[in-house]
Amino acid sequence: MSNTTDARRPLSPHLQIYRPMLTMMMSIAHRISGASLAIGFILLAWWLLAVSIGPEAFATVNAFFASLFGRFLLFLFSWALIHHMLGGIRHLIWDTGRGLDLVSIEAFAWTTIIGSTVLTVLLWLVGYWLKGGA
């Protein structure tokens, strides 16, 4: 068996060689949004656990969610979630072998950016509407 531990294999050009493009930004954004959703999951768990524990525990999380920072954090969480969802749907389309041409991937990128923002605002409007405009 030949010793190949220090084999000098050819390397392909890495990220810093390329001009930053929207599609590569969206690729990393999908990972960043996905990873940050782990923090969002903590918010959901905190909410559910507090409700299961009792009124005092719930009062803490409820006050935090109702605060300006709390609502900002919840908005970021829901935006990351919808962003990741649309990016995921894009992946599901790609899985079928469709939409892999340059025009489509650019369109997917813009759809994810604009669509996620619009959809998140829409969901908050629905939420506030269900709440009774409080």
Next chain:
Amino acid sequence: MATPLGKVRGLGSARRGTETFWLQRLTAVANVPLVIFMIVSIVSHIGADYGTVRAYLAQPLVALAMLALVISAAIHMRIGLKEIIEDYVHDDGLKIVALLLATFFAVGIGLACTLALVKISLGT
């Protein structure tokens, strides 16, 4: 297709790639309606009183959707975090620790949410 060196090091395919790929897609599709439901559920109850939120979450269909979301999302998150760690953490020791923590986190948060939902549903 493993090189002799790769064979000795035990590297190469774990032969479970297709299963993981499919599970990530399955949970992704399930998550689409469930996360929309979850966002609206939380937003519509910001600042609501305890009794209202508890009664809402105790409804069977609401509890069922939340439970489905929590389990599906935990599985999806476990696969996603694993993929990210495997791509970016190159030190073997650090990678194993990170993978352990990611799995503990996913299982822990999934169980915690499940326990909370069961407690709320049973009214205990």
